[in-house]
Amino acid sequence: xxxxxxxxxxxxxxxxxxxxxxxIQFFGGKGGVGKTTLAAAHAxxxxxxxxxxxxxxxxxxxxxxxxxxTPLGADPQQVEGPLWAMEIDPAHExxxxxxxxxxxxxxxxxxxxxxxxxRQIDVARVSPGAQEAALFERxxxxxxxxxxxxxxVIFDTAPTGQTLQLLSLPEMxxxxxAGLIGRRKKLNAIAKIWKGRRGxxxxxxxxxxxxxxxxxxxxxxxxxxARAVLTDRAQTVFxxxxxxxxxxxxxxxxxxxxxxxxxxxxxxxxxNRVLPERAEGAFLAQRREREHGYLERxxxxxxxxxxxxxxxxxxDVVGLPALRTLLTTIDPPxx
Amino acid sequence: xxxxxxxxxxxxxxxxWSLYDGIFLVPYRAELHxxxxxxxxxxxxxxxxDLLGVPNPVAFYTLELYPELIEEFHEWHLRMGMPHxxxxxxxxx
Numbered sequence: 001x002x003x004x005x006x007x008x009x010x011x012x013x014x015x016x017x018x019x020x021x022x023x024i025q026f027f028g029g030k031g032g033v034g035k036t037t038l039a040a041a042h043a044x045x046x047x048x049x050x051x052x053x054x055x056x057x058x059x060x061x062x063x064x065x066x067x068x069x070t071p072l073g074a075d076p077q078q079v080e081g082p083l084w085a086m087e088i089d090p091a092h093e094x095x096x097x098x099x100x101x102x103x104x105x106x107x108x109x110x111x112x113x114x115x116x117x118x119r120q121i122d123v124a125r126v127s128p129g130a131q132e133a134a135l136f137e138r139x140x141x142x143x144x145x146x147x148x149x150x151x152x153v154i155f156d157t158a159p160t161g162q163t164l165q166l167l168s169l170p171e172m173x174x175x176x177x178a179g180l181i182g183r184r185k186k187l188n189a190i191a192k193i194w195k196g197r198r199g200x201x202x203x204x205x206x207x208x209x210x211x212x213x214x215x216x217x218x219x220x221x222x223x224x225x226a227r228a229v230l231t232d233r234a235q236t237v238f239x240x241x242x243x244x245x246x247x248x249x250x251x252x253x254x255x256x257x258x259x260x261x262x263x264x265x266x267x268x269x270x271x272n273r274v275l276p277e278r279a280e281g282a283f284l285a286q287r288r289e290r291e292h293g294y295l296e297r298x299x300x301x302x303x304x305x306x307x308x309x310x311x312x313x314x315x316d317v318v319g320l321p322a323l324r325t326l327l328t329t330i331d332p333p334x335x
Numbered sequence: 336x337x338x339x340x341x342x343x344x345x346x347x348x349x350x351x352w353s354l355y356d357g358i359f360l361v362p363y364r365a366e367l368h369x370x371x372x373x374x375x376x377x378x379x380x381x382x383x384x385d386l387l388g389v390p391n392p393v394a395f396y397t398l399e400l401y402p403e404l405i406e407e408f409h410e411w412h413l414r415m416g417m418p419h420x421x422x423x424x425x426x427x428x
Contacts, residue, residue: 094395098398101401104402105401109401109402109405113427116426116427117405120385120401120425121398121401124385125395127394127395130394130395173393173396176393177396179381180378180382183378186374187374187378190367190370190371190374191371193367194367211402212382212400212404215400215403219396219399
C-alpha cells in the first residue's frame, strides 16, 4: 500500500491543477449538463496519474457505460489499468434489500403469515423514497467496504433532486432513528422491571439481546458513519456541473444552498460547453455575447467556489481517448 | 451434590431482595403493566404505522423490524378486543 501511495503522490504533480485533492468526489447538477462526462474525465485523469480509481454511477439513466464505451455491472469492474467502474441501479438495490428482509422473515415468522408479510413488504418496496433509501444504503455500504481499496472514488450522481435527497437522508434518518432508539430503550427498561416480576424467564430478556434495538442501533451507526464521511472536508468534495444558461444556474444555486445546510463540502463549479474563442461566425458571436452575461453571473453567484470553464467540444466525448483530450482543453480556474 | 456455602447465602439474599422488591411493587403492579403496554404500543405505532394502514415515511427502513414487531402487532389487536386485525393494514389473522 505504501508504494502505491508513493506513486500516487508522485503522479499528483502531473494531474491538471483543477483536480481537487479529495479522495471522494461527487459530480452533480441538473439533468443533461454533462455530469457523466466530467466525472468520467476526472476518473480517467486520476487513473492515468497512477491512482487506483473507482468511478460509480448512481444515475438510473446509466450513461457511464456509454461514455466509457464499456458495459458496466453492479459490482466494480476493471476498465483499463487502475481505472475501475460500476453502475448502481436503485431499483435493483431496492429489490435486493427486499429479498433480504423476506428471507429473514421466513426464519422468524410462522408460515401462515408469510403471504401477508410479503404483500406488506411489496407495498413498502414501491412506497415513495424506497429507491433513494436503497441507493443510500448501497452507497454507505460501498464507502465502508469496497471503496476502501481505492485511492480515488468518483461518484457520477443522478440529477439534483434525487442526489440532494440522498445526501440529506442521513441527517433526517439519524434524528428519527435516535428517537426510536430512545423509545425502545425506555420500553426495555420498563419491560425489565415488569418481566423481572415474573420469574427468571422474563428476567433473562435484557436490553442487550433485543433484536429490534440491535437492528435500530446498527442502522443508526451506519447513518452516523456515512454522514461523517460525506461532511468530512478532508476527504469528500461535491463538484457541480452547470451550463451557461438560466435554468441550470438557478437549480445549482439552490443545490449549493442545500448542501451547505447539510454541511456537505462543495468544491469546484464546472461550466460545461462554453463556446471556445476560436469558434467564428456572426451567429456564434451573438451566442457568445449572451453566454458572457451568464458566465459573469456564475462567477458572481459561486464566488466562494473555484469556477472552471469547459469548452464546447467539436466532437462527441465518448471513449477513453476523447475523455483524456477533454481535460487538456480546460483553462486553469478563474478564481 | 455439594453446594458451596457462599452460593446458598447468595441465593437466600437474592430471594430476600426479590421478596422485598415484590412487596414494594405490589401496589404499582397494574400501573406498571399498563405503562409497559402503552409504551410498547407507542413504539409499534411509531416503528410500524404501516401495519395499521397509516403511511410510514420511513417504511423502507422499518421493514427489517417486521420479523420481531409482527408478533407484537398480533398481541396488540387481540388485547384491543379485536379477534382479527383491523382493516386497511396488515391482516395477520
